[in-house]
Amino acid sequence: MEIDLSAFHFLRPWWLLAVPAALALLWLRRSEGSRLGWRSSISPALLPYLTVDAAGSAGPRPIHAVAALLILGGIAAAGPTWEQDRPPFLDNQAPLIVAVDLSPSMDANDVPPSRLEAVKHKLHDLLARRTGAKTGLIAYAGSAHLVLPPTDDPNLVDLFVQSLSTSLIAAPGRDVAGVITLAESVLQATQAGGTLLLATDGADTDQLAQVQQLAKGSDFQILILATGTAHGGVLHDARGQPRMDAQGKPLLGTFNTDAIKQLAQAARAPLGSLTVNEDDLDWVQLHAQRHFQEVQDAGQPMHWKDAGYWLCWPLGLLALLGLRRGWNVNWTAGLLLAWMTGVYPSTANAGPVADAFFTPDQQGRWAYEHHDFAGAAAAFQDPYWKGRAAYDAGDYRAALAAFARLDTPEAYFYLGNTQARLRNYDAALASYDHALRMRSPFPEAVQNRALVAKLQAAIESEQTGQNSDKPDEVAYDNKKGAGKMGDVAVAKASSADVWLRNLSLSPAGFLKQKFAIEDAKKAAAPAGGPRP
Missing domain, CATH: 3.40.50.410 (von Willebrand factor, type A domain)
Structure with missing residues (x-):
């Protein structure tokens, strides 16, 4: 990662006051704890016998860890930056x-x-x-x-x-x-x-x-x-x-x-x-x-990307030193944390390490953002996000069960989308209507409801056309004494077969009918008039 030194600055420079505060703390502690600080109260002849230099006492001490925490924490809070970025609340995907x-x-x-x-x-x-x-x-x-x-x-x-x-x-x-x-x-x-x-x-x-x-x-x-x-x-x-x-x-x-x-x-x-x-x-x-x-x-005004969060890792290692009793630094906890971060899986599969540090919803969010929708649906406990992940994974039955547990306009909106994917158009329209009653305006629900209504009308029109076909066979009784009417058994397709055949043709048939109607309206419009 290259750093543009000409653009390097701090977003919140007042936090850098923590650096001289940490240095002052080290100086005060040194003058107070050294032998020079005790000579004003203890006789120089007795001072060597009243101070103890234990083995390892010359190494890092808790005061050094506190000072390092102040210095790194101050720099991190000051927000070092050298790169511009768009604000995270804007959609980064181009329409x-x-x-x-x-x-x-x-x-x-x-x-x-x-x-x-x-x-x-x-x-x-x-x-x-x-x-x-x-x-x-x-x-x-x-x-x-x-x-x-x-x-x-x-x-x-x-x-x-x-x-x-x-x-x-x-x-x-x-x-x-x-x-x-x-x-x-x-x-x-x-x-x-x-x-x-x-x-x-x-x-x-x-x-x-x-x-x-x-x-x-x-x-x-x-x-x-x-x-x-x-x-x-x-x-x-x-x-x-x-x-x-x-x-x-x-x-x-x-x-x-x-x-x-x-x-x-x-x-x-x-x-x-x-x-x-x-x-x-x-x-x-x-x-x-x-x-x-x-x-x-x-x-939109550009924002600077805050790079101070990279210092959270050394800050976490230094914070572990506060768990040890004594003067010397114990690096075992730090090495253990480094090992755990190194073996943490990049996927969202639940494991003892993931379960120890992340909730199921956090694991599901990780999987969802990495397009592992099936894994996200299995990990999520929140019904809304569980339904969203199942919907994106194509498991519409699971999505239907998840959205049905909620009573929000967004849930009814996706419930309508799910019902439409399952070809339950009446249930989809009812879900959209419920979402619109709970939230208005709701343009996405209005658009999807209109689309499903047109699709349902196209399917019903095709079914009506199928039912109005001419008979497959006409039989006449030419025998003597004819005149009695009788039924002729003719093989017909089952209603399920007709429905499936119409369903497979419905998107193209719907579009063809829609385009023909729009072209007819354009032809009927006066010349030079506005385009529909």
Whole structure:
């Protein structure tokens, strides 16, 4: 660790008065306890016979330990510092909105298995990295649509990312201007310093002037992640079969490098490309975090990082000397403490040493901050954090049992999230309603309730469509004397099978219905009117 001596100073310099106080204490003790201090009261002839110099008395004494404690404690309390840091109460994670291009060319297989599937795989890995950070999702082609506002639930975002397909938006084109407008309206409600990531394989050059104007007035940065290769690749349909043109030749996906470069220049956006390793993820995180910190540094006063806590270790060793009787220093306790700190496990597994120094909730917090959510759920005794850890670990049954023990708006909010993950949508809506009754306003609960309500409506709509299908078979009695009605036994799928089939299609079906409704509203809006 390098120390910038030019920036070295103390945050609370008045505590340095403890240093001369300790030196004065040593001087006073020396003059009082030495033979020179007794000569004014005892005859010099008797002084050698009345003072005892025991073996080892010339070594360190308790007064020396007290002086060392005062000196180190004064320096630690004075707050030595040489490095600036953001205050710990601010969120260090940059908000991010991902906009995924759903144009038909994203089905090209030049990036296996397809461009869109490769982007979805990358976003899955990116969400795993951004635990605790807010991430939103936009889908666009000829129109732009908000799928999810920024949320800190990566599982929810990944659920809708994996349901994206090029068949969800009927309007052709690439409405990047609509994406920027939509992202700006969403990021206004979040912390400043957000980033918009465009995952695309092309651009509409007719929109470049509008994109340049929108990007110039926005306070967030734009990143472009290009996916595709120069030779394009064969387009496939939903069944995985190659798409053919009128002459029976396979259709190839386009990849216009010049158009993407022009888009990046108009949007003043760094341009990256999809890679087989994690270099693209590092690139996204680096730019997002750097922009976020620049915005925060400009709007928030910087704080100096207090390095005095490093002196707590020698202070603890010196404090052990107060447990010994006598004049000499016993180093056994100090060596024992050093050994215990050296063998303390870095994981949160409970053991005799961990149990002796840390409570179960402290051990659970350690595991949670190191992303060991299963270990944290096992260690936590606090029901709220036990539920949070179980929810992040994907153990929704355990999370449900933990949140059910609490009667707070936050607990009912996560109870609704858990019920939604378990597909108990009625129970989820009831939990959100309970949270809103206990705390208002509660924007996160309002957003999640609206999302679950729309998802439930989409599932019910699909079930209604399934139940209104035409009969599989119509039988007529052509025999003489016909005219009597009879039932024909036809094999039908069980209600559980229908429910499971609808459930597996519900995210994509919900998005397709949502996008169609929004496009219909835009088409019905008067020309030049405000964007919905």
